Amino acid sequence: MEKVLKKGHFAFTGELGPPRGANAEEVRKKAAFLKGNVDSVNITDNQTAMVRMSSWASCLLLIQEGLEPNYQMVCRDRNRLAMQSDILGAYALGIRNILCLSGDHCKFGDHPQAKGVFDIDSMQLIAMVKKMRDEGQFLSGGELDEAPKMFIGAAANPFADPFEWRVYRLAKKVSAGVDFIQTQCIYNMEKFRQYMKQANDMGLTEKVFILAGVTPMKSVGMAKYMKNKVPGMDVPDEIIKRLQGVEKKKQAEEGIKIAVEQIEEFKEMKGVAGVHLMAIEWEHKVPQIAEMAKVLPRPKLE
Amino acid sequence: MIVAKRKPIEEIKEMVKGYQKVLNVGCGTCVSVCLVGGEKEVNILNAELEMARKMEDNPIEMGAASVERQCDREFLAELDDKVGEYEALMSMACGVGIQFLAERFPDKPVLPAVDTTGLAVNQDVGWYEERCRSCGSCVLGWTGGICPVTLCAKGLYNGPCGGTNNGSCEIDPEQPCAWFKIYERLAGQGRLDLIKEFHPANAWQDQVPRTLIQPGYEKAEATGQKT
Numbered sequence: 001m002e003k004v005l006k007k008g009h010f011a012f013t014g015e016l017g018p019p020r021g022a023n024a025e026e027v028r029k030k031a032a033f034l035k036g037n038v039d040s041v042n043i044t045d046n047q048t049a050m051v052r053m054s055s056w057a058s059c060l061l062l063i064q065e066g067l068e069p070n071y072q073m074v075c076r077d078r079n080r081l082a083m084q085s086d087i088l089g090a091y092a093l094g095i096r097n098i099l100c101l102s103g104d105h106c107k108f109g110d111h112p113q114a115k116g117v118f119d120i121d122s123m124q125l126i127a128m129v130k131k132m133r134d135e136g137q138f139l140s141g142g143e144l145d146e147a148p149k150m151f152i153g154a155a156a157n158p159f160a161d162p163f164e165w166r167v168y169r170l171a172k173k174v175s176a177g178v179d180f181i182q183t184q185c186i187y188n189m190e191k192f193r194q195y196m197k198q199a200n201d202m203g204l205t206e207k208v209f210i211l212a213g214v215t216p217m218k219s220v221g222m223a224k225y226m227k228n229k230v231p232g233m234d235v236p237d238e239i240i241k242r243l244q245g246v247e248k249k250k251q252a253e254e255g256i257k258i259a260v261e262q263i264e265e266f267k268e269m270k271g272v273a274g275v276h277l278m279a280i281e282w283e284h285k286v287p288q289i290a291e292m293a294k295v296l297p298r299p300k301l302e
Numbered sequence: 303m304i305v306a307k308r309k310p311i312e313e314i315k316e317m318v319k320g321y322q323k324v325l326n327v328g329c330g331t332c333v334s335v336c337l338v339g340g341e342k343e344v345n346i347l348n349a350e351l352e353m354a355r356k357m358e359d360n361p362i363e364m365g366a367a368s369v370e371r372q373c374d375r376e377f378l379a380e381l382d383d384k385v386g387e388y389e390a391l392m393s394m395a396c397g398v399g400i401q402f403l404a405e406r407f408p409d410k411p412v413l414p415a416v417d418t419t420g421l422a423v424n425q426d427v428g429w430y431e432e433r434c435r436s437c438g439s440c441v442l443g444w445t446g447g448i449c450p451v452t453l454c455a456k457g458l459y460n461g462p463c464g465g466t467n468n469g470s471c472e473i474d475p476e477q478p479c480a481w482f483k484i485y486e487r488l489a490g491q492g493r494l495d496l497i498k499e500f501h502p503a504n505a506w507q508d509q510v511p512r513t514l515i516q517p518g519y520e521k522a523e524a525t526g527q528k529t
Contacts, residue, residue, distance in 0.1 A: 076456070080503065102463045105455050107473045116456065123460035124503040139503060157464030162485050165462075168498055172460060176500050184464055231465040231472035 001040040001068060001097055002151040003301040004274075005180065005209045010267055011274025012295040013070065013182070013211060014038035014286055016062070018053035027053070027061045033283040037290040039298055040068040040097055042182070042276070046077060049109025056090045063094050070153065071095045074103025079119035080128065080139055087129060091148030099153040099182065100125040123176050126154055130177030152177060156210075157184040158195035160232035167198040174208050181208055182276040185215040185226070186262065188234040196271050205271030212266045215278045216289065217255035220244050256289055263293040304332040304396040305430045306339060306416040314347070315354060317413045318362060318392070325388040326415065327381065327403060328368035329395035337428055339394030339416050341368040347394070347415060364392075372399025378406045385410060420452075438507025444496040446487035453480035459501040 004011050014034045019026040034041050041062055045055040059069035071090050073083060087098065102122040106114045120128065120139075128139045129152050136147040154173045158166050170181065186192045192212070199205050217223045220243045227235035239258065246254045259277075266272045275295070279286050290296050308314075318324055326344045334340025348364035355362040367384060369377040372395035381403075385391060390411040393400040397418040404412035422430040435452045441459070442449060451457050455473045461481030465472025471479045488494050 102456055102458065104465075105473050107455075118456045118458070119506075120503045121456070121458045121460050122463075123500060127500065127502065155464065160462070160464050160466040161469060162462075162466075162482060165485050168494075169460075169462075172498065172500050231467035231470075 001070065002179070004039045004299055007299070007301060009274075009299045010295065011039050011209070011211055012037075012290065012293075012298065013040050013042065013274065013276045014283070015042040015044065015276070015278045015280075016058070016283060017044045017047055017281070018055065018058040020050065020052055022053065024061055027058050028065055030283040031062050031065045031067055033286050035065065035067055036298065037287050037296065038277070039274075040070045042070040042072055042099060042278075045072040045074045045101070045103070046109070047104070049076065049104045049106045049111070049114075051110060056086060056093075056095065059090065059095050060093055068097070069095060070097040070099055072099045072101060073125065074101045075118050075121055075125055076103030076106065076116050079117050083120075083125065084128070084132065084138055087132060087148050087150065088144070091150060096149070097151045097153060098129055099155065100129065100178070101155055122154060123172060126152055126173060126176040126178050134177075151179050153180045153182060154178045155184065156181045157232050158186070158192055159184060159188060159234035163191070163195075167195060167202065167204070170199060170208075171202060171204055174204055178208055180211060180273070182211045183213040184232065185213045185278060187226075187239050188236050189262065189265065191234060193269070196269060200271045205273075209273035210271060211274040211276040212262075212269075212272050213276050213278060214259050214262055214266075215280060216259035216282070216285070217243060217251075218282065219248075219251045219255070222255075256285065256292065259289060260292045263295070303335055303422065303424075304398070304418060305336040305420060305422040305432075306333050306396050306418045308338055308343070308347070308394075308416050309414065311350060311354070314392075314413075314415055315351065318351065318390070321362065321389045321411075323363045323365070323388050324390045324392050324413075325365040325367060325381075325385060326392040326394065327372065328366070329372045329393075329399050330368055330370045331373075333395055333399075333416065334368075336422075336424070336430055339396075341366075344368060344394055372396075372403050375402075375406070378403060381406070436508065437504075438512065439504065441501075444501075446484045446491065446493070446496075448480055448484045448487060450480050450484065453478075453483075459504060460497075 016030050043055045043058045046052055055072050059071050062069040100122050106112055106116050129150055131137055133147050133150055136144055138144055156170050223235055223240045223243055226233050243251050243254055263275050266275050326348055328339050328341050328344035344366045348366055351364050369380055371377050385407050392413045392415050393403050394415045400414050420432040421434040422432045425431050432452055437451045454461055455471050462479055466479045466482050469479055469482045471477040488496060
């Protein structure tokens with residue numbers, strides 16, 4: 001992914017949620033749909049605070065299948081010692097991309113009474129990985145033997161309030177040392193255009209690769225749920241109306257059509273370096289979406 | 303002040319089930335102000351326990367005492383002559399007071415009747431909101447006087463996260479987002495520059511039991527004198 005971005009290609013990344021169990025076959029099955037269609041695959045880390053197969057282990061399964069993983073790490077479940085040792089282990093085993101996240105609060109998950117760690121926050125995690133990579137030092141300042149040369153990513157939500165502040169928070173992540181950003185799912189294109197204009201004006205897009213987040217809607221129900229129940233999500237009424245405008249059987253197809261139109265616009269949008277496709281439990285649709293969005297074949301770079 | 307809430311009566315009954323004579327000790331400071339562990343609450347709890355045990359045909363005698371502060375030796379000393387006749391002590395003070403009571407009378411079982419919930423402000427009668435986690439390295443100077451360690455559900459130093467929801471925290475629409483409030487207050491003061499800067503990983507000060515000796519008092523501590 002790093003090479004794709006640095007050579008100026010429009011990147012296309014995917015996402016895979018590990019199973020709630022030790023089922024390696026499940027990971028391989030999902031990975032097969034993504035292979036050849038994306039540059040790298042985000043592996044979520046106990047997403048929505050539900051216990052799942054560990055991100056690094058699922059990353060390894062992907063490497064074995066010939067895919068490039070993007071190792072997601074949240075601050076909720078580990079302190080700085082555990083994080084640094086996992087980063088070293090991940091790099092030693094061939095993982096080259098890391099996405100630094102705060103993590104959903106435990107309250108949302110299957111162990112709501114768990115103690116959230118949050119020893120460091122996502123911004124501090126970015127800075128820690130950068131320090132390990134560029135200075136060859138642990139957070140404590142101690143020397144480490146062989147630096148993990150990670151390509152460092154983070155998330156950004158352009159839509160959560162206060163909207164005026166979001167681009168400054170992006171700037172903070174850039175100054176903390178992030179190389180690439182994958183945004184929250186975008187539905188409100190007008191607001192995203194504004195956000196990107198601010199980011200361009202502040203010179204941020206010259207310092208960081210921004211991948212626009214896309215999640216195709218499967219149904220009107222999903223769109224309403226995202227609008228009303230998912231914090232920080234901005235789903236304009238036009239999207240819901242457009243899905244309502246087609247018969248129920250065709251809503252998923254319409255959702256994909258909307259996503260493809262978005263991707264077409266992102267290709268032309270100044271400062272957008274690629275798209276991050278989060279097809280949640282819809283991995284089998286990725287080949288079709290990639291085809292329709294005309295992002296195939298993916299560049300092969302050594 | 304320190305606030306606490308009373309434990310459920312069933313839990314308290316379970317703790318005292320093996321005893322027939324227990325001294326319930328209230329505290330006249332924080333827990334008294336927050337309406338959970340003062341003289342009045344001691345009497346109410348005692349009456350409840352005595353009534354419940356009477357109905358079970360297994361009476362219990364609950365003594366009542368309240369001291370000004372259970373976290374202070376000079377006030378605990380008032381109990382020295384009283385505790386001998388009781389099998390166990392119950393405390394309605396905060397966790398600090400309960401421990402100091404237990405330390406004063408190490409031969410007696412000490413039972414907590416309240417759960418200490420934090421350092422809080424008085425929003426209205428009987429309504430308290432936590433404001434401080436006593437982290438030991440105060441950030442209020444650059445966060446507009448709003449504590450992210452206490453009021454952000456993730457304790458972020460570089461918030462807000464992506465879950466801000468119309469000014470609320472993602473965990474609960476009723477819970478304001480601390481970082482949204484920090485942003486608004488600093489914006490109003492024209493001091494947003496304070497949070498444009500990256501704040502590095504915190505050096506936690508609360509990971510070991512802390513002893514504090516104010517400057518100039520080192521000597522008194524060294525003598526370890528007890529009253």
